[in-house]
Amino acid sequence: xxxxxxxxxxxxxxxxxxxxxxxxxxxxxxxxxxxxxxxxxxxxxxxxxxxxxxxxxxxxxxxxxxxxxxxxxxxxxxxxxxxxxxxx
Numbered sequence: 001x002x003x004x005x006x007x008x009x010x011x012x013x014x015x016x017x018x019x020x021x022x023x024x025x026x027x028x029x030x031x032x033x034x035x036x037x038x039x040x041x042x043x044x045x046x047x048x049x050x051x052x053x054x055x056x057x058x059x060x061x062x063x064x065x066x067x068x069x070x071x072x073x074x075x076x077x078x079x080x081x082x083x084x085x086x087x088x
Contacts, residue, residue, distance in 0.1 A: 027070050030061055 037058045040046055046054050065071045 027068060030065055031070060034058060034061055
């Protein structure tokens with residue numbers, strides 16, 4: 001194959017469109033959500049019949065952040081996210 005044929009074959013390949021990155025959540029966003037749930041609970045903004053649902057969500061988010069090393073066992077969701085771990 002000549003150089004011209006190789007260049008033509010290379011040029012004939014279709015370009016793959018690059019899609020812009022969509023919205024994302026960082027670990028810091030999840031810590032903020034936990035802090036928001038804590039503030040709402042302390043202020044009485046969660047009704048009694050909502051506590052189980054909200055508490056379950058809080059527990060799952062806390063367990064995820066703990067597994068990522070953002071929150072240590074027995075710690076409240078007050079800590080900062082370590083550098084380099086801000087995007088999930």
